[in-house]
Amino acid sequence: MNELNKKLFIAFLLIFSLGMTALFVLREATESKIQSLNVISNVPNFELTNFNGEIFSDNNLNEKITIISFIFTRCEGACPIMSKNFSILQTRFKNSDLVQFVSITVDPEYDSDSILKSFSNQYSNNDNWYFLRGDILDIITLSENGFFLSASLLPGGHSTRFVLVDQKKQIRKFYEGTVDANVMELQNDIVTLINQS
Amino acid sequence: MKKKLFFQSAVTATILSYLLIFVGGLVRVSGSGMGCPDWPKCFGRWIPPLSVDQIPSYIDPTMFNITLAWIEYGNRMLGVLVGISIIVLNILAIYYFRKHFSLLFSSLLSLVIVIAEGLLGALVVSSVLNPFIVSLHMLLALILVSVLSYICIQSFKLFNAEYFAKVEKNNIISRSLIFFWILIIIEILLGTGIRTNIELIAIDNPLLSKGEQLNALSSYKYLHSLLGFGLLFFSIYINYYLRNNSLLLAKQLGYFILAMVALQIFLGELMVFFDLPQLTRLFHTWGSSWLVGVIIILYNCIKNE
Numbered sequence: 136m137n138e139l140n141k142k143l144f145i146a147f148l149l150i151f152s153l154g155m156t157a158l159f160v161l162r163e164a165t166e167s168k169i170q171s172l173n174v175i176s177n178v179p180n181f182e183l184t185n186f187n188g189e190i191f192s193d194n195n196l197n198e199k200i201t202i203i204s205f206i207f208t209r210c211e212g213a214c215p216i217m218s219k220n221f222s223i224l225q226t227r228f229k230n231s232d233l234v235q236f237v238s239i240t241v242d243p244e245y246d247s248d249s250i251l252k253s254f255s256n257q258y259s260n261n262d263n264w265y266f267l268r269g270d271i272l273d274i275i276t277l278s279e280n281g282f283f284l285s286a287s288l289l290p291g292g293h294s295t296r297f298v299l300v301d302q303k304k305q306i307r308k309f310y311e312g313t314v315d316a317n318v319m320e321l322q323n324d325i326v327t328l329i330n331q332s
Numbered sequence: 333m334k335k336k337l338f339f340q341s342a343v344t345a346t347i348l349s350y351l352l353i354f355v356g357g358l359v360r361v362s363g364s365g366m367g368c369p370d371w372p373k374c375f376g377r378w379i380p381p382l383s384v385d386q387i388p389s390y391i392d393p394t395m396f397n398i399t400l401a402w403i404e405y406g407n408r409m410l411g412v413l414v415g416i417s418i419i420v421l422n423i424l425a426i427y428y429f430r431k432h433f434s435l436l437f438s439s440l441l442s443l444v445i446v447i448a449e450g451l452l453g454a455l456v457v458s459s460v461l462n463p464f465i466v467s468l469h470m471l472l473a474l475i476l477v478s479v480l481s482y483i484c485i486q487s488f489k490l491f492n493a494e495y496f497a498k499v500e501k502n503n504i505i506s507r508s509l510i511f512f513w514i515l516i517i518i519e520i521l522l523g524t525g526i527r528t529n530i531e532l533i534a535i536d537n538p539l540l541s542k543g544e545q546l547n548a549l550s551s552y553k554y555l556h557s558l559l560g561f562g563l564l565f566f567s568i569y570i571n572y573y574l575r576n577n578s579l580l581l582a583k584q585l586g587y588f589i590l591a592m593v594a595l596q597i598f599l600g601e602l603m604v605f606f607d608l609p610q611l612t613r614l615f616h617t618w619g620s621s622w623l624v625g626v627i628i629i630l631y632n633c634i635k636n637e
Contacts, residue, residue, distance in 0.1 A: 139584075154611065157358055160403060161610050164362035167399035227538050296394075311392045316366050316460045319535075320395075323363070326538045 172299075172324055175306040179281045183239065183269035186251040191237075191267050196304045199235045200328050202321065203298040204312055205278055207242035207290040208254045217295060217312040218258045224322060225261055233302070233329055236264040239277070242290035243268040282306065297321060301328055334428045338435075339487040341424050345417040345442070346480040350621065352410045353473050357617045359407045360470075361610045365461045367404030369395050371454040380405045411450060418446050421483070438483050445476045463531040467524045470617070474520065474624050481625035485632040498578060499634055505573045509631040512566055516627065519563060520620050522556040523600075546604065560597050567593045577634070585630040592623050 182192040204221065206214040221236050228234040236259075240246040246254075251266040258264075268274075271289070278286035284294035297310040299321060308324060310317040359365055368374035369391065375381050376388040380401040387393050418439075425439035452469045459465050489496050530545050540548065567590040574586040599616040603609070 153354065154615070157354075157614055158611055160358060161362050163399050164364055164403060167397050168363070171397050227536060230539055309394045311394065314392065314395075316369055317392065317395060319460060320366070322535075322538055329539070 168323075168327065172307050172327060174301075175283075175308070178300055178304045178306060179277070181269075181273065181277050181281065183267040183273070185265050185267055186248040186255065188248065191265055193304060195265075196300055198233075198302050200233050200302060200325060201235050201237055201300040202325075203237045203239065203282065203300060204296075205241050205274075205284065205286070205293045206238050207240050207293065208246050208250055209242060210290065210293075213295040213313050217297070218254075220297075220312055220318045221264065222258045222260065224318070224325075225259065225264055227322065228325065229261060231329060232263075233332065234263065234325060237267060238264070239267045239269075239274060240290075241271075241274060241278070241286065241293040243271055243274065245290075284309075299324060299328075302332060334424075335487060335491040338421070338424045338428055339484065339491070341417070341421045342480060342483045342487050345414065345421050346477060346484050346625070348410070348414045348417050349473070349477050349480055350618075350625075352407070352414050353470075353477065353621045354614070354618050355407045355410050356470065356473065357614045359404055360466060361614050362400075362403055364400040364403035365456065365466070366395075367397065367400030367402070368408075368457070371457045372408065374401055374405050374408075408453070411446075411453065415446050415450065418442050418480075435483060435486060438479050438486075442476060442479045442483065445472060445479065449473060449476060463528040463535075466531075467528045471520075471524065474621055477621055477625045478628055481628045482632065485629045489632070496579070496633065499582070500578065502573065502577075502634065505570065506631065506635050508566075508570055508573070509627055512563070512570065513624070513627045513631070515559065515563060515566065516620070516623050519556065519559050520624070522552065522559065523616075523620065526553050526556060557597075557600065560593070560600060564590075564593050564597060579633060582630060582633050585626055585633065588626055589623065589630070592619055592626070595619060596623070 178193050178196060180193050182190055185191050202221070202224065204217050206217060208214070218238070221238065224234075225236055240251065246268055248268070251268060255264065255266050275286045275289065278284045278294065282294075282298050284296055284298070286293060295312050297312045297318075299307045299310070301307050307328070308321075310321045312318065359367075368380065370376065375386070375391055375396065377386065380398070381387055381396070382398065384393050384396055387396055422439050422443050425436050429435045429439075449469065449472050452465070452472060456462075456465050456469050526549060529549055533540065533545050533548050537545070537548070546553070567586075571586045571590050574583050577583055596616060596619050599612050599619065603612050603616065606612070
């Protein structure tokens with residue numbers, strides 16, 4: 136083997152091993168993203184009503200990919216950002232009838248059906264976003280025990296997290312609803328769930 | 333001796349920078365860009381956490397994916413290594429080549445670029461991977477390897493003067509190479525534009541398949557292919573002019589450019605017809621950075637001093 140061929144051979148070997156390493160890293164990255172979506176737990180039974188007075192229960196989560204948030208309409212800090220992010224996601228997934236959105240008020244005494252309805256008109260641009268209310272004690276239990284989200288000192292102390300629930304009513308992951316990077320991750324995870332189904 | 337030392341230092345910085353472009357591409361292709369949500373630390377630590385318990389309370393643990401964090405941090409650590417290698421290069425340049433204006437200036441320039449590149453990396457993270465900023469981050473890396481390649485060949489010529497003295501100067505080929513380099517940059521900008529727009533489309537339309545995203549692009553995507561074939565003929569022309577060159581290195585670099593352009597076209601078409609596989613994307617980007625540097629080396633091998 137002459138000098139040039141030897142160098143070319145070494146270069147080829149280096150690039151080949153670089154490619155193999157990259158392939159390994161890419162596989163690990165994909166794997167880790169799927170693993171981060173592992174099932175956390177099942178959504179418990181619940182029964183709330185939407186602003187039309189219709190019952191919305193855990194059965195309405197079947198066969199749908201649902202993103203859940205806890206908000207209240209008088210809230211001026213996080214809720215407008217969270218609801219804006221819901222609105223953005225709603226627009227981006229408007230062509231999928233698999234995806235739905237649920238916002239549960241933590242201030243059901245003030246947030247009457249009509250107030251929730253006008254809040255909905257402000258943010259929602261489709262009919263797949265449900266605004267729910269019910270007994271405040273039920274809502275606290277659902278938040279804390281069902282979704283592992285703190286619900287102390289309501290309404291101000293509600294969690295700002297989004298919950299991703301899959302088609303089998305299983306909680307898959309939580310996201311900080313006010314952080315853009317987290318919302319982007321949620322978007323990618325919704326795509327992953329859609330593609331898996 | 334000192335010339336050789338400086339040359340070796342330049343080669344080290346160049347090779348590390350090329351590796352950095354590869355790893356940076358890997359970060360983009362694998363979607364690990366937000367692996368560390370903060371900068372320059374990762375989850376508030378200089379060494380990324382190995383478990384969720386190590387994450388400070390002010391950072392949301394739901395962001396944590398250990399694999400993605402380490403991929404992203406690998407890019408940063410290699411970036412630091414490149415920075416150090418360029419600092420060494422600058423120390424040598426200031427020490428030995430104070431009177432050699434072009435070498436001193438280009439070394440200092442590489443230092444400025446690498447610092448700017450690091451800061452731009454911070455912006456990439458804080459913008460949550462804005463496709464424009466990500467692309468700018470890549471383009472600046474191409475400028476860095478261009479400057480470093482220039483330093484490599486110029487310092488190599490310092491202690492191989494007699495080898496290059498016998499080279500016949502040819503203005504046509506020199507001018508052609510400048511033109512070729514400019515076309516390559518335009519080609520890269522077109523390619524980057526395609527990538528940037530695909531990512532922008534994907535953000536607003538997450539449900540589109542890769543093929544549909546590509547179809548949603550305007551017709552300038554064909555310009556990228558068209559110019560690619562143009563570059564293939566151009567590199568054949570350059571090889572034709574180099575065929576009688578007495579400098580073996582020049583001929584070899586000519587072959588390399590031709591082979592690389594052909595490979596790039598192959599990889600590019602592979603991406604279009606096979607739904608953009610990640611590894612192809614990675615090597616397509618990396619190959620373009622090689623072309624940028626090699627043309628600069630070839631130009632400086634045969635130019636009129």
